[in-house]
Amino acid sequence: MALIELEHIVKTYDLGLSKVPALRDIHLQIDRGEFVAIVGQSGSGKSTLMNIIGCLDVPTAGRYRLSGRDVSELSDDELADVRNLEIGFVFQSFQLMPRASALENVELPLIYRGVSKKERRARAQGALDLVGLADRMTHKPAELSGGQRQRVAIARALVTQPSLLLADEPTGNLDSKTGEEIVGLFHDLHGRKNTIVLVTHEPKLAARCPRAVRLVDGLVIADGPGVKVAMGNAEALGAEAVAQLLAAQAATVQR
Amino acid sequence: MTESALSIPLAMKPRDLGFFRKVLRFFAELREAIVQAAISIASHKLRAALTITGISIGIMTVITIFMVESGMQASFARQLNSLGPNTLYVHKWKWGVGGNDWWKYKNRPVVTQLDWRALQKNATWPVAIAPSTNTTAVVGIPGQGDKDLKSVNVVGTTEAFLDAGSWQLKRGRFISDLDHELGTDACVIGADLEDAFFKNGDPLGQALKVGPMARCTVVGTLMRKGNAFGQSQDLRLVMPLSSFLRSFGSKRGLVIAVVAPAGKVMETEDEIISVLRNSRRLGPEQEDTFSVNRQDKILQGFNQMMMATNVVGILVGIITAIVAGIGIMNILLVSVKERTREIGIRRALGARRMTILMQFLCEAIMVAAVGGALGIALGAGGAALIDILSPMPAAIDPRVVVGGVVGSAVLGAIFGLWPALTAAFLHPIEALRYE
Incomplete structure (x- = not known):
């Protein structure tokens, strides 16, 4: 069953004088249990797509169904609940609360779900244990290494048992060795039946994912096995998508 | 790696939280808001202390005026009673x-x-x-x-x-x-x-x-x-x-x-x-x-005089409230600015606008109430001093004490509302990107 269904998703940023299209016409379907990389150069619209998938933003047009529910026209509060219940975020810059301990950081999303203090603690401990930080629970983010911070962030994303783990350049701020460990952790989580969407600009990361989607100028131009998409293999590029892209570019030039 | 606690499903369907869960969530959020407000105040002691001092001086002034007034009224009424109704x-x-x-x-x-x-x-x-x-x-x-x-x-x-x-x-x-x-x-x-x-x-x-x-x-x-x-x-x-x-x-x-x-x-x-x-x-x-x-005629004259004092007290109170309120607004705007990213994180993790609003209102109310309580203590001390040192009687009216604390908390809520609203209506993405 499809977890994410994106149909004709358009996102246009209104900058007053001009309208900038970030996403032109995105069709995408991601099933439960998949591990999908979204790759693209900066400006390709992959961050916008991630924000929409993560319900941090709503599309200008088109329909987005998450777990079968149309979320493209939900209110702000409803989106907040969806984020809390369905999505676990992992950011490039970790985005941990600087004044809170690792444990308190992981407990935070459970507060917004009305989980009792005792249960919050137990679940947060379980999540930290899962990412291998059982001995760092009382440390503040400043007392942890970059890799450890990202593990805390992953634990925080997992603790709510989300339908979807959404990671935005999770290795961007880490050295290659630590980055490798984090990627390994994601693959491990995928093995435990988590659905993961990984946004990255690194072909090497995408190549290791079972499936990758390449974005160029707000359009999906390739969708297929990670290795092929990452290599830019022509077979992976859908002919229809390329035609669409060319037409869109032509239209922009004419305008 | 073990995932014993994690593998137990969370006790709800993702679609909607029941009423009971919402009540639980409200109290969990309120508790978190209070804790965060306390941490925020504690980590900016000087800033908070200055604002609190401002509020307490204002409240003290007003309280002293009203205490002296009610003391005089009580004493006068006692004397009038001795005249017989x-x-x-x-x-x-x-x-x-x-x-x-x-x-x-x-x-x-x-x-x-x-x-x-x-x-x-x-x-x-x-x-x-x-x-x-x-x-x-x-x-x-x-x-x-x-x-x-x-x-x-x-x-x-x-x-x-x-x-x-x-x-x-x-x-x-x-x-x-x-x-x-x-x-x-x-x-x-x-x-x-x-x-x-x-x-x-x-x-x-x-x-x-x-x-x-x-x-x-x-x-x-x-x-x-x-x-x-x-x-x-x-x-x-x-x-x-x-x-x-x-x-x-x-x-x-x-x-x-x-x-x-x-x-x-x-x-x-x-x-x-x-x-x-x-x-x-x-x-x-x-x-x-x-x-x-007649006794009550004198009381009328006295009350007319007291009204004039009341007007002065109320005017001083209003000016004080505005000055203290601006102080609260200022401290809160700085706090919102400093914690913009934190707001973004909370929103991404599922905090609703109401949650963010509550957090900053808690901070405003806490600063104001502490200032108010301190002001009342100082005011009561001042009234006691006046009672001892001068022939003017002064009494501590419990209504003034309760009114002072409640009033300053309300003041905090009113002047904290705008900064708290700006925090609540920040766009999550913008807030997350804020450096």
Whole structure:
């Protein structure tokens, strides 16, 4: 069953004088249990797509169904609940609360779900244990290494048992060795039946994912096995998508 | 790696939280908001302390004003009660009125024994009629000049005075009508005089000198009454009216206290007016040349005066509130700015706008309430100091205390609302990107 269904998703940023299209016409379907990389150069619209998938933003047009529910026209509060219940975020810059301990950081999303203090603690401990930080629970983010911070962030994303783990350049701020460990952790989580969407600009990361989607100028131009998409293999590029892209570019030039 | 706790499903369907969960969530969020507010204040001690000081000084000022005011009111009411609710006072002056009519009252004839006798003869309602007059004199024991008491309130009156006022006899007897008729040297003394002159002995039968001329013999003593407006009510000596007038001058005006039967105060007042107009031979077109005063009339005058003080207090309060409110707004705007990224993180993790709003409102209310409580403590201290150091009484009114804390919390909420709203309406993505 499809977890994410994106149909004709358009996102246009209104900058007053001009309208900038970030996403032109995105069709995408991601099933439960998949591990999908979204790759693209900066400006390709992959961050916008991630924000929409993560319900941090709503599309200008088109329909987005998450777990079968149309979320493209939900209110702000409803989106907040969806984020809390369905999505676990992992950011490039970790985005941990600087004044809170690792444990308190992981407990935070459970507060917004009305989980009792005792249960919050137990679940947060379980999540930290899962990412291998059982001995760092009382440390503040400043007392942890970059890799450890990202593990805390992953634990925080997992603790709510989300339908979807959404990671935005999770290795961007880490050295290659630590980055490798984090990627390994994601693959491990995928093995435990988590659905993961990984946004990255690194072909090497995408190549290791079972499936990758390449974005160029707000359009999906390739969708297929990670290795092929990452290599830019022509077979992976859908002919229809390329035609669409060319037409869109032509239209922009004419305008 | 184990995932024992994680593998237990969270106890809800992702679609919607039930009512019970929402209530739980509210309290979890409220608790988190309070903790975060406390941490925020604690991690910016100087900034918070300055704002709190500002608020507390403001609250202190207002509280002190209102405490002194309510103290005066309470003390005044107590004194008025001692006049008795059913007692009317016939006097040349109209009580509780100052200002423009001064000459009118000044030029009136004094109330005399003729008026008293007219009332005694013709008025039917009164339960008791007691004329009195008073002056201030030095009182001492003959031959022991070093023990003299200055500023003793010396009252000349008759037996009926006990019924009109709230004096109570401690021992001996009061001035009798016979004392007045004969002009005897009997006198009754207040508790201060008894303590000063006869600490260890029986005052009855002892001689006192009153003023430069008069001598008197103590026949009774009065119960202690305490202070009013910082003055002792027990520094007092009562003597027969006729003896008083002989010693201190017979042209003195009297105050005639008339006790009306309960519920018949109006009728009694009307009767007094008609009897006195008759005896003073006033024509129908002439105004009264005397005033019939009542306790509640004085209270009216006093309340008018208090209103002016109230207006000042309220004005000071409003200005203080605005100044303190701006301080709260400022500290909160800085706090929102500093924590923009944190707001973004919380929103991404599922905090709703209401949650963010609550968090910052908690901080505003906490700062304001702490300032308010401190201000009340200082204000209560100030009022106590005024009570001790000056004749002005000041009382701690519990309504003021509760009102002060609640009021400053409300103030915090009002002035914190706008910064909290800007925080709540930040776009999550913008907030996450904020450096």
